[in-house]
Amino acid sequence: ILAFDRTGLAGWRDLRHRLRSRRFDFAFDFQGLLQSAIIASMARPERIYGPDRPRELPARLFYSTAVTVKSAHVVDQNLEIAQA
Secondary structure, eight states, X not given: OOOOOTTSHHHHHHHHHHHHTSOOSXXXXXXXXXXXXXXXXXXXXXXXXXXXXOSSGGGXXXXXXXXXXXXXXXHHHHHHHHHO
């Protein structure tokens, strides 16, 4: 977990630096939001998994793998994404 100050540009730059100082194989965007997809992409993982129908459609542009979810409940949907 990386906490950061979302109110200013300096907090975002610090988060980006901390994410890029590590190596990630993949990231999951369970939220389906543009902001969460951008944060996932800041880590530069090899793959980003997210729902094929995210809550905010532009988020899908950041996914290397869009997972088709069939479940109605959000917990089950997140498990489907994680299983991908």
